Amino acid sequence: MRNLKIPFTLFLSLFFVGFTFAQDWANTSRFKDENAKLAPTSSGEKRIVFMGNSITEGWINTDPDFFAGKSYVNRGISGQTTPQMLVRFRPDVINLKPAVVVILAGTNDIAGNTGPSTLEMILDNLISMAELAKANKIGVVLSSVLPAFDYPWKPGLEPAPKIFKLNEMIKNYAEKNNIVYLDYFSSTVDERKGLKKEYSADGVHPNLAGYKIMEPLVEAAIKNALGKK
Numbered sequence: 599m600r601n602l603k604i605p606f607t608l609f610l611s612l613f614f615v616g617f618t619f620a621q622d623w624a625n626t627s628r629f630k631d632e633n634a635k636l637a638p639t640s641s642g643e644k645r646i647v648f649m650g651n652s653i654t655e656g657w658i659n660t661d662p663d664f665f666a667g668k669s670y671v672n673r674g675i676s677g678q679t680t681p682q683m684l685v686r687f688r689p690d691v692i693n694l695k696p697a698v699v700v701i702l703a704g705t706n707d708i709a710g711n712t713g714p715s716t717l718e719m720i721l722d723n724l725i726s727m728a729e730l731a732k733a734n735k736i737g738v739v740l741s742s743v744l745p746a747f748d749y750p751w752k753p754g755l756e757p758a759p760k761i762f763k764l765n766e767m768i769k770n771y772a773e774k775n776n777i778v779y780l781d782y783f784s785s786t787v788d789e790r791k792g793l794k795k796e797y798s799a800d801g802v803h804p805n806l807a808g809y810k811i812m813e814p815l816v817e818a819a820i821k822n823a824l825g826k827k
Contacts, residue, residue, distance in 0.1 A: 623685070624678075624681075624682040624683075624685035625675050625686065626685065626690075628675055628686075629673055629689070629690055633690065633693065636694060638695070639669075639695055639696075644698070645669045645694065645695065645697055646669060646670050646671065646696055646698050647673055647690070647694055647696040647698075647699045647700070648671065648673060648674060648699075648700045648702070649673050649674070649683055649687070649690065649691055649699055649701050649702070649703070649727070650673075650674040650675075650700075650702040650703055650741075651674055651675065651676060651678045651679075651683075651702070651703060651705070652674065652675075652676035652677060652678075652803060653674065653702060653705075653802075653803060653804065654673070654674025654702055655672065655674030655675060656674070656803055656804070657672065657674065657804075657809055657812075658672040658674075660804070660805065660806050660809055661806055661809045661813070664809070664813055673690040673691065677706060677711055678703070678706060678711075679703070679706045679707045679715070680704060680715075680719075680720050680723035680724060680727075681707075681712065681723055682712065683701075683703055683723070683727065684726055684727055687730055687731075688730070691727075691730075691731065691736070692730060692731070692734050696736055697736070697737060698737035698738070698820055698823045698824060699727075699731050699736055699737070699738060699739070700780070700816060700820065701727055701728070701738070701741060702741040702744075702780075702782075703720075703723075703724065703741075704720045704724070704743045704761075704764055705743050705744065705757070705761065705802070707719070707720045707723075708720070708755070708760050708761065708764070709749045709751070709752050709755060710752065710755070717760060717763055717764045717767060718767075720764060721767050721771065724768060724771075725771060728740060728775070728777060737778075737823035737824060737826060738777045738778065739778045739779075739780050739819045739820060739822075739823050740771070740772045740777055740778070740780065741782060741816075741819075742765040742779070742780060742781050742783040742784075743761045743764055743765055743768075743783070744761075744782055744783065744786060744802070745758065745761060745762075745783055745786060745787040745788070745792050745793045746758065746761060746792060746801060746802045747788075747790050747791065747792025747793070747801055748801060749802060750800050750801065750802065758790065758791035758792060759791070761783075761791075762783075765781075769781075776826065778819050778822045778823045780816060780819040781815070785811050785812075785815065786804075786808060786811060786812075793808070794808075797811060
């Protein structure tokens, strides 16, 4: 039997391909233990899952009192894009059997966190999440992307006009499909179409004052979504 020799460059390529596929790209294991410990919903309980990125994750850290004592489940993961959320949508949303899911996503796609993405691609992923939810009798709240004039970790991308356009696309889809559209944008945008300075330290992530603006808006949207069921 011949001793086959693999060129070193091919070996490296195969190694890194295998290494990449071995990773939990969508971080589906992040909430594995928490999901397993989450008790089944009781009779009459209306569980709400918040699906998102660092803005959602930071919410429970910045204002834990907003989530305390409510059937609110935070499933935000910092840095995530809509394709990653779509991959983990079943374990982190559907399997938790919520009454409503609040989806806040898209800004990291515009930033290119997991590669280039068009606005149409972002909307497609949001639509897929909404359709999965509806197929499982889960009410849907589609949130506007928060304004951002620039991304500190990727300066110069000029995200503001893209965010504005994406929000128009999300709103149009929601209205045509009887889905609740949650407009955070209008209450937090400044004259540059960025996030107001009083609501953020870095122009992207809300501070406590920013979340305090968002909270009554999301609670009204949740009530609206529950009423559509």
